[in-house]
Amino acid sequence: MDAPVLELSAVSRTVDGTVLVRDVDWRVEPGQDWVVLGPNGSGKSSLLRIAGLHLHPSSGSVRVLGESLGRTDVRELRRRIGYTSAALADSIRPGLAAVDVVMTARHGALEPWWHTYCDADRTRALDLLQRIGCADRAGHAFGTLSSGERQRVLLARTLMTDPELLLLDEPTA
Missing domain, CATH: 3.40.50.300 (P-loop containing nucleotide triphosphate hydrolases)
Incomplete structure (x- = not known):
């Protein structure tokens, strides 16, 4: 077992x-x-x-x-846990592009500062945004997205690292 x-x-x-x-x-x-x-x-x-x-x-x-x-x-x-919550949206810098929000999960961070991302990270983030129906919002500032779009971007962020454990707190809030 x-x-x-x-x-x-x-x-x-x-x-x-x-x-x-x-x-x-x-x-x-x-x-x-x-x-x-x-x-x-x-x-x-x-x-x-x-x-x-x-x-x-x-x-x-x-x-x-x-x-x-x-x-x-x-x-x-x-980094092995996918965690998101409605409250997490309040911690994301409003001017950060949706694709960058998704990529920050790679390092378990909320900001891309001090971290480097490769083309494969960007491709993965864009693929996840496509899967959740937000590919057309990839370059938009997180703060300009509707609440539903923000939740979907956070879901894509949660999936970025192929987590072994997925914890979703109020995923439809």
């Missing part, structure tokens, strides 16, 4: 006395698809941020793709 792609054990997250996530156990096996449902403010986004290694739990253990949080380079591991 393959190791789980995601395993949270007794994970909790508390900020300033407010419990965001309480004592969650979650195991995702290879090939499984999951949907996390709950009312607003119930901790779904925090849970996915923990699973995507963008937020540390206050307690409990996290294993992603066979690696334990705290015992691995999370920057390297994040």
Whole structure:
């Protein structure tokens, strides 16, 4: 049997006395698809941020793709995880071209500064934009796109690295 792609054990997250996530156990096996449902403010986004290694739990253990949080380079591991959220759109510089937004995933960054991209990266990004129906928006500034187009560009960004684990937080928001 393959190791789980995601395993949270007794994970909790508390900020300033407010419990965001309480004592969650979650195991995702290879090939499984999951949907996390709950009312607003119930901790779904925090849970996915923990699973995507963008937020540390206050307690409990996290294993992603066979690696334990705290015992691995999370920057390297994040490159194997496709993560996007509606909130991510707010972190993207509005003037950045859609194709550049997609390419930033190659280095797990939000900006292309200090990173180099080859022709293969640009070709892959353009192919992904074509697949999601935004090829004609490749050169447009991210901030000028409709909210639906921004979500599709972020989805293309998420797929840029052929992730082993895909986490989509409010992908249709």
